[in-house]
Amino acid sequence: MTGRLLGRGVIDDVADVAASCDTVVRACNAAVSVLHGHTGAAVDVLLLGPGQLSVVAFSGAWQAPAAVPSHYGVVGHVLATGRPAAIHDASVAYAGLHAGRPVGSVVCAPLSEPTDQPIGVVNIEFDHVVADPVQWATELAEVGRRLRHRIDELGGLPAESAAELLLRHTLGFAAAGSGAELAALVCRAAVELTGLGSATVLARRITPPGQPRTPLRTSAAHVAAGARDLPARVAELPPDVLSALVDAVCRHGASHTLGDPDSEDVRGFEPLVRAGVRTLLAFPVRATAFDPRLEVAMLVMDELEVRVEPSTVTVLELLTANAAECYERLETVHQLQSLAETDPLTGLRHLGPFTKRLARARVGRTALLVIDVDNFKQINDRLGHAEGDRVLVSLAAAMRACLREGDELFRVGGDEFVAVLDVPDAAEAVRVADRLVAAARETGGAVSAGVALRRPGEPADATLRRADLAMYTAKQDTQYAVCEAE
Structure with missing residues (x-):
């Protein structure tokens, strides 16, 4: 490895060998061969395709994929700006990417005339830090300009097969x-x-x-x-x-x-x-x-x-x-x-999706209704679990049917449900809760509901706890089945 700059002679050699080639791919490979022979470094040419850069010629590289995204790393920067770029020490810039391999400077230049959009890049990856990577990039830009000229003479980018x-x-x-x-x-x-x-x-x-x-x-x-x-x-x-x-x-x-x-x-x-x-x-x-x-x-x-x-x-x-x-x-x-997110008995989504929905609760706009079936243990004990399941299915269908568009009812426990509402104020949330309780009664069942509107500075799980406490208060109240949290 010489570490010498390219110089006019090497740049002319690249242009001469490319001029003798009859296809774009051969011209790119010939240019890579000259550059690798002079530098001893890994050299590659990447041409722009639909949404990606295809590696059409390379002498060996730290990593040599067939293609890379057109916005990736230094090549993406060069494509976007149309100007050459240099990384003095890639082991710092890309720490950990090439673990265990010798990494040094990287220089990259566009395949373009000064006023044209690049159609690709030519890239040199050294295994040591070079003295003047910026000057390397300047000279490599002239290589890119000459190679672009030859590619245009050969008809431009190869057609996609x-x-x-x-x-x-x-x-x-x-x-x-x-x-x-x-x-x-x-x-x-x-x-x-x-x-x-x-x-x-x-x-x-x-x-x-x-x-x-x-x-x-x-x-x-x-x-x-x-x-x-x-x-x-x-x-x-x-x-x-x-x-x-x-x-x-x-x-x-x-x-x-x-x-x-x-x-x-x-x-x-x-x-x-x-x-x-x-x-x-x-x-x-x-x-x-x-x-x-x-x-x-x-x-x-x-x-x-x-x-x-x-x-x-x-x-x-x-x-x-x-x-x-x-x-x-x-x-x-x-x-x-x-199937993973849905309760197989009621068809409602369960605790996992509810947790994600809870995380999106908005201050002053999201209300939580914690709903619990009254005397559910006695139903199971006296009539059996099959009747308990029938009650849950019936209640879930009735309550879901009277929710507004955008609201959602979740089953979060055995006989416990939570409705998440988007409301203008707590009063509207209480009105929705009253409708749910009434719908439950029409099925022959009974539920108690606690209502809480998320407050400024309050975590969403704290709002849920307030609604839960309000639900227990409602259970103990013989007059009202709905209680708004304090």
């Missing part, structure tokens, strides 16, 4: 947090993969014969820049027409590729033609393995006549199949989470 696009979107599906988010990601992926102008997902619940069909809804849509908003036109079609379209897609189970509607068989899809669709790929999305009551159809459309390659159609079918599997896993996780 179908396999790379498929992998990127598949990873995105796995990270989706909801069915709606997943559907939106699938639509975007379909448009990017096929090059068509728009995509939409239509979904409905299957209803038994003789019952009215549930409304069909547009779960998601994506429209490419400059394309006509065909999903909006499709969404405006009458419900019976949309249902017939879903039937045509889901019943036959095959994709339909229409290029020129005047020369293709478009039976069953005439409403789409009238809406302006000239090219269509239609797929049933197989989410039925998890939920047989669900029918989902995906439409990928364009207002232009486009012949989509059969191989692209096959990849898109694989993509939608993967999305269906991700949906099934997502629904399984949601069901398991719901």
Whole structure:
């Protein structure tokens, strides 16, 4: 390792070897080879892709992932500012990240002309601290400018392959947090993969014969820049027409590729033609393995006549199949989470979710109602636990039914419930408590309730204790079943 600055000769060598290469990747690897030969340090070139930097050339590094987030560390800073940067001692800046490995200075420069947005970075990681990392960064910036010039001559950033696009979107599906988010990601992926102008997902619940069909809804849509908003036109079609379209897609189970509607068989899809669709790929999305009551159809459309390659159609079918599997896993996780948070007897959420809700209690706006079933032990002793369970289920349903939107009732113990209310004042909380007590009486049961509104400077658990004490006061009062905390 020389520790010498690059100098004009090395910078010219990088430009010369890059000029002799016929692809972007080869040019980047050639530049890395020259820089590594001069410095003995780890050198890499990262090019900007959708949301990440891909490592396209490297001589070895402390850690060498295939890609990193485009906002990560010093490379993210260089991308954002368009200026080179240097870290004098990375063992201090990234303490613990490279434990047990020799770490020194890091210099990083953008692949850009002075007035351009960077398309990537060139990065040198030394295993020792260099004398003048700032000057290193200045010279590396000239390397980045020369390499960027050659990349532009070769046509710019390499196009993302179908396999790379498929992998990127598949990873995105796995990270989706909801069915709606997943559907939106699938639509975007379909448009990017096929090059068509728009995509939409239509979904409905299957209803038994003789019952009215549930409304069909547009779960998601994506429209490419400059394309006509065909999903909006499709969404405006009458419900019976949309249902017939879903039937045509889901019943036959095959994709339909229409290029020129005047020369293709478009039976069953005439409403789409009238809406302006000239090219269509239609797929049933197989989410039925998890939920047989669900029918989902995906439409990928364009207002232009486009012949989509059969191989692209096959990849898109694989993509939608993967999305269906991700949906099934997502629904399984949601069901398991719901089971973990829900009381199986009453269907109310229990102590864990209540604790989280309690932590969000607002001063002067959140009221807690602690509710206890009167004489519950005697019910169990005289009539049995099955009757006790029936009483709890009946009371829980009655009280939950008379809560307002946004309020929630939790079962936090054997016969103890807590309602969390958003109210303007304590008087409104007492009125809600009176309604709950009245609803309980209509079932033939009886409850006592204590009410407390969170005070300024009061911890939420202290508010809960005041409500609990008020509930015991109400139990001892033969006249009133509701007591407001002092």
